[in-house]
Amino acid sequence: MPLLEPEPGALRPRGIGAPAPDRVPERLASGTPRVLREELTALLGAEKVLWKVSDLVRYASDASPYRFVPQVVVIAEDIDDVSAVLSYAHGRGREVVFRAAGTSLGGQAQGEDILVDVRRHWAGVEVLEDGRRARIRPGTTVLRANAALARHGRILGPDPASAIACTLGGVIANNSSGMTAGTTRNAYRTLSSLTLVLPGGTVVDTADPLADEELARAEPALCHGLMDIKREIEADPGLVSRIRAKYEIKNTTGYRLDAYLDGTTPVEILRGLMVGSEGTLGFIAEAVFDTLPLDREVVSALLFFPSLPAAAAAVPLFNEAGALAVEVMDGNTLRASVSVEGVPADWARLPGDTTALLVEFRAPDEAGRAEYERRAAGVLAGLELVAPVASVTNAFTRDPRTISGYWKARKAFVTAVGGARAPGTTLITEDFAVPPSRLAEACEALLALQAEHGFDAAVAGHAAHGNLHFLLAFDAARPADVERYAAFMEAFCRLTVERFDGSLKAEHSTGRNMAPFLELEWGPKATELMWRTKRVVDPDGLLAPRILLDRDPRGHLRGLKTIPRVEAVADPCIECGFCEPACPSKDLTTTPRQRILLRREMMRQRPGSPVLDQLLADYGHDAVDTCAGDSACKLACPVGIDTGALMKDFRHRRHSPREERAAALAARRFRKVEAAARLA
Structure with a gap:
């Protein structure tokens, strides 16, 4: 569109040096492999499959020091989409990682195969029992949930510092707590029930009185496996004592083994295990929280x-x-x-x-x-x-x-x-x-x-x-x-x-950085029980590999991201994602964080790289033209990074001085320009 982008080359970053070791490989310049893209498009519809290289790059980072480029990104709208993706991945031996806000600090929102976005269509709060409980969808931010509860004089127990951006799905999956939650107000202690999708596609509502009966019919091996582990733990008094002692202080390393002690049925055990499981055991589609008084x-x-x-x-x-x-x-x-x-x-x-x-x-x-x-x-x-x-x-x-x-x-x-x-x-x-x-x-x-x-x-x-x-x-x-x-x-x-x-x-939560040290903290027996838990619930290793469990002693050094320097206004960005909820175009094209991520990937590439050329071809529309330019991101960013101002500067760069003067003249005489346009 030449009127929108007369000089796309003007966006080419200056000072590109040697290619970075973690640059996107040139084989991905055309985006998702054709067969994968076509099969998922046929399954879900074209609007739910993001496949361009710019899409893969903007989902490759979260707030952690890690960076993994997915093969494809799926925008799931409902449980049917999630089940369809899991079924597809299961049949083809692929891997799936769920991502909501991407504020995780241990690489939990990154995958190397199919990445499923469960933020965009998954927000909503239903206040129950005059605020004593709340039914919350996983893409809802903590801030939004608390705003709905405040009028009832109630509040959620977990209060992470990233409440402005992080979502309840991630809070549960990582058992995030925060400033006041301690060990008594966190997600594990205040969660009433969950609706979850298991790796095999089975949907479980833990509040349903018939849930255990239905789960036993659908997943008999899973039920037997969980109860076997429970009996083994309870038969070892020393292990029981160790597990209880480990949770007297805050602890999110590995799976919650006390779920086997606190739960009496497979469904109750599953509800506890899902807290802090980092997306490795299933997808949390909905949660009901017991709320707490809001002391004013x-x-x-x-x-x-x-x-x-x-x-x-x-x-x-x-x-x-x-x-x-x-x-x-x-x-x-x-x-x-x-x-x-x-x-x-x-x-x-x-x-x-x-x-x-x-x-x-x-x-x-x-x-x-x-x-x-x-x-x-x-x-x-x-x-x-x-x-x-x-x-x-x-x-x-x-x-x-x-x-x-x-x-x-x-x-x-x-x-x-x-x-x-x-x-x-x-x-x-x-x-x-x-x-x-x-x-x-x-x-x-x-x-x-x-x-x-x-x-x-x-x-x-x-x-x-x-x-x-x-x-x-x-x-x-x-x-x-x-x-x-x-x-x-x-x-x-x-x-x-x-x-x-x-x-x-x-x-x-454990994350990629601590997964190799799990046995150091828990010892061989407890660690092996965690591996068995994973095999019982996800026998094919479909979900989030190497995020919570990793036998590679140097696994935490894999995927560390470089941080190439970009424009001065954006260079301090640590990719935390606090800016994203405030962005008007976050569900249209890119967010402020993603606009910066794309610039950094350009700097990682060698001059003349086909990846760089494709990123530049898409950046005009995906980042520059669709930015509202209202600088709302600056208000949300704790250090005041104004991505909107940067995008407006890019708009100026793409036009010659003559074009800028013509535009300024039209703006000063806009009444006449508008009248002429209406006449035309």
Whole structure:
């Protein structure tokens, strides 16, 4: 369309260097292999099959450090579509991965064969029993679900920091928790029932009184297999004790083996196993949650300590006082947060060891809040704080705007620190948990280990629950950097397990990065039971291979993505996906994140590559012309990346100065132009 794109070559990125090791291979320049595309199109319809190379590239990344290019992308509209894809894949020995928001931090939303988008047509909330329960579809964001519940004075238990973008399907599949959920308010504890599709196509509604009877008819081997594993676990008191102990702290490593202890029938066991299964056991089509009271009386404080261990030592005191949330932010996190709107600029000058605790109490009424303020004052009296809070006077606040600012800075942890990383480096986000009483010791050990391996990582997390997150960056294009990272991960995993008996994954679920270390944490017997669980439910290995279970000791180093530099306005992007719900064209062509992903793939290619040429041919329409240009993405992005402004700049690049002047003249005299057009 020459009127829309007179000079497509103007979009060719500048400064393309040597091709990257993880570039899309040239055999995919024409997109999905013809036979696969034609068969799925005949099965589902052309509008549900995305096959161009630009489609494959924009679905190849999530918020993790991994990148895997699918062979095809399917937009599933309903359970019939999901069952049809599973049946097709089963008959041809193919693999399937489900993807919703793509905010996962462990590569759970990426696949190398058939990738099924279950976000676009899967949103919806039905409030039940005056808000005490809610029926939610898997493509619904946590923010949207809570908005529907708020008018009833209720809220969901899980509250991940990515609530603006992450969906409930992913929250369940990863057993995400967040700032306040701990071990009692997460998806495993608050899920009432599920409707799921098993790998063989069987649909199970766990709330149906006849569900076990119907499942026994449809999947007898599955039912027998689950009950055999249950009996084996219960016959081993030592294993039962170990399983119970592992879930006393936050733990999302591997399958939930306590599902075998908590469930009495195959359907009840399945309901528990699906939580944290990362799409490896089936598709979650619908969920009913038991909700919690929304306590509206809030008091919070942001307290600054001279060091991370000093802050960690104060955490048990606030826990005993009844704090619902105690969040820690180390000096690197605080300094990086100045890129977040509203964060004081003087945080950039804080001493290197300064650490903050964000402490919050919530109560159902004024009397409860006053009591919490009294307890908090007692704790503060014994603490030694530093500027900007050097006094206990007025440390806690009730002001909603101030409290909102605190949480905005905390929730921007990943994006703010990631945006401040060295250009061209890949960001790793990990989380682990130790007994809360040993948090200070774990902080010191983590800092020492980072220094030993040459990393200056940022640390934050849910200190009240012994759950720490850390970010570090390295260049995935440099083998020496990858090996340095590998050595750190090996040492970190052994430290967490052998010294603290902690959880290698507290709330992000196993993911590709921790799958090879599963046996280190759980031991050979429990790990083998997890492999048996997978074989019982998915005997053909159809769903999400190598995401939760992986016998390759270096599997976590496979698929690490390079981050080529792109235009300055977009280069800080860490591909988190927070921008996507705000994008008007997200269901038309591409999202802001995907527009940046496509630019990065162009930079990975060699000059003259057929992949590069095809990406450029599609980019004008898929990214530039269909961008609303309203910069809503900037408002949603924690570090203010304005992809809309970048697309408008690209529109200017594609026109000559003469054409730009003609357009400006037409705009100034638009009344006459419109009259002439109507006359014509």
